[in-house]
Amino acid sequence: MQGKKRWAMVALSTILLTASWAIADDDGHKGEEHDNNKTTENAAPATVDPIYVKECGACHFPFPVGMLPDRSWRAIMADLPHHFGEDATLPEKVAAKILDYAVANAGERSKNRLDRYVASSIKADQVPLRISEVPFFVKEHTEVAKHVNAKGPVSHWSSCPLCHTKADSGSFDEDEVKIPQANK
Amino acid sequence: MMKQSMMAMIFTLMTMITAMTATAATLEEQLASYRTQGAGTFDPKAGQTLWTTSHGTDPEVGEKVCTACHLNDPRKPGKHRKTGKIIEPMAVSVNPQRFTDPEKVEKWFLRNCRQVMGRECTPQEKGDVLSYLGGL
Numbered sequence: 001m002q003g004k005k006r007w008a009m010v011a012l013s014t015i016l017l018t019a020s021w022a023i024a025d026d027d028g029h030k031g032e033e034h035d036n037n038k039t040t041e042n043a044a045p046a047t048v049d050p051i052y053v054k055e056c057g058a059c060h061f062p063f064p065v066g067m068l069p070d071r072s073w074r075a076i077m078a079d080l081p082h083h084f085g086e087d088a089t090l091p092e093k094v095a096a097k098i099l100d101y102a103v104a105n106a107g108e109r110s111k112n113r114l115d116r117y118v119a120s121s122i123k124a125d126q127v128p129l130r131i132s133e134v135p136f137f138v139k140e141h142t143e144v145a146k147h148v149n150a151k152g153p154v155s156h157w158s159s160c161p162l163c164h165t166k167a168d169s170g171s172f173d174e175d176e177v178k179i180p181q182a183n184k
Numbered sequence: 185m186m187k188q189s190m191m192a193m194i195f196t197l198m199t200m201i202t203a204m205t206a207t208a209a210t211l212e213e214q215l216a217s218y219r220t221q222g223a224g225t226f227d228p229k230a231g232q233t234l235w236t237t238s239h240g241t242d243p244e245v246g247e248k249v250c251t252a253c254h255l256n257d258p259r260k261p262g263k264h265r266k267t268g269k270i271i272e273p274m275a276v277s278v279n280p281q282r283f284t285d286p287e288k289v290e291k292w293f294l295r296n297c298r299q300v301m302g303r304e305c306t307p308q309e310k311g312d313v314l315s316y317l318g319g320l
Contacts, residue, residue, distance in 0.1 A: 058269075059264055059267055059269055060264075060267040060269060061267075081298070084244075084266070085242065085244030085245040085266070086245060086266070086295075086299060087294075087295040087296070087298045087299040088295065089291075089294055089295050089298075090291070091287075091291070155268060156266065156267065156268065158266075158267055159267070159268060
């Protein structure tokens, strides 16, 4: 009987702790859903395709695919031999798998509300090839733009994890940002 | 009893499959495959020359030469000049994982030869470069 009571206490405190975490995490993210994928407003899907990470991540940070709309991914994957000045050719089958993953999780279809909002805010005739060209991205980074330059420790917009300390786990919350400073 | 022998059989099969997939291609096998494609004897010196020869400058990415990202000394880690991503050493002596996956080798030769030389490399050129990177 004593044992049963103790277990009940443990279960209750677990529920309470989880609930308080959910409330705390909701700070500034009104009406955010916490589904099995732990999708938060600024997070990429927890399940990132391993082929996408292996192939695209071989050269650069594997950007969350929800940050670009469907049409952008189709345009990017259609011209891998001229990928921002680099030849990034992939075997056809591999490229097709990556495209499938990217369009299935592109902005419009993302589980993430913010991704869907950002995708819908891009003008229909625009096909951004860089996340850093998306108007929402530009607006969010106005204040920190001066820190991204060839001379500084952050030389390219593509180096997300240099400032977004939890980017590797798909989280881009403002609270987690730490801008590296140049050595003086 | 029946169950035990079944388990033993499954275990043996699993071990066999693991052993088969773990057998990586060797550099020697890679070179042999280039010979079957018409290459002759491989020359590490010619490979080194290819490694360090510049093919001009691309306005978007800079100088077209292997060492722009991989450095002159392939025993040291390089760096992707645009994204800053660290590229592990190419010399087999310090990075034994290199050239053990033929598909990866061909993928990168295709990309980088076109990027640097403006054309695909011949089996001879690929073999020369591999014998240079394998013999350091």
